[in-house]
C-alpha cells in the first residue's frame with residue numbers, strides 16, 4: 001500500500017487507512033484460493049492485510065514487500081505480534097525494481113497488490129518484475145488508482161498549491177488507462193488479462209477526519225517539496241477547498257482492477 005519517494009508515517013497510515021483496508025479485504029475475498037499458495041504482497045505498507053492473507057493460505061507462505069523502511073518495520077512488528085502459523089517474511093524492496101530484491105524468480109503462485117501501483121510511474125517494469133517472480137500459471141491480482149482517480153482532489157490540490165505560490169510541486173502518483181495496462185501485461189507475457197475500473201467514492205464524517213486522512217494519504221507526499229510555512233498552509237487550506245469542489249467531505253476515488261495469469 002505504500003511506496004513513492006518520501007517517508008510514510010506508518011502509525012498514522014494504519015490509523016486512517018480504513019478504506020484501503022476494506023478494498024484489500026474485498027480483493028482477497030474475490031480470489032479463489034487453494035490454501036497452499038506462496039503469495040507476494042507487493043506494496044504491503046504496514047502489513048494491514050497480512051492476517052487476512054495468511055488466513056487464506058494455511059499451507060502456504062507469505063512474503064510482504066514495501067520500499068518504505070517505517071512501513072516494513074511496522075509489518076515486522078505485526079508479524080511478531082500475530083504469531084502466525086505459516087512462514088511470513090517482510091522484505092524491504094521496490095515494486096518498481098523487483099529484479100534488485102532478493103526474491104527468487106518463479107517462486108510465487110500469486111502476486112497480490114492493494115492500493116500501491118499508483119505510486120509506480122513505470123508500471124511496465126513492475127509488471128515485468130511480477131512476471132519474473134511468478135511460477136508458470138501463477139496469477140497477479142491488484143487494485144490501485146485508475147485513470148480518472150481523484151480528479152477533484154487533484155484540482156483542489158493544484159488550486160491550493162497555486163495560491164501558495166508552490167505550483168511547481170510535483171505529484172508522486174501516476175495513473176494510466178485500462179488499455180495501457182492491458183497492453184503492458186500482455187507485453188510481459190501475461191494471459192487471461194482482465195482490467196477494469198469502478199468508482200469508489202469515500203466519505204468522511206467531519207472536517208477533522210477528512211483533513212487527517214488527506215494529510216496522511218495525499219498531502220504528505222508534498223511535505224519534502226515545501227518549506228514548513230507552505231506545508232502548514234497546505235494542510236490548513238486544502239480540506240475546505242476540496243469540500244467546495246467535491247460537495248462534501250469526500251474523495252472521488254476510481255479504482256483500476258487487474259487479474260492476469262503468467
Ligand code: BEZ
Nearest residue numbers: 115118144145149173217
Ligand atoms: C489511491 O489509493 O488511489 C491513492 C492514494 C494516495 C495517493 C493517490 C492515490
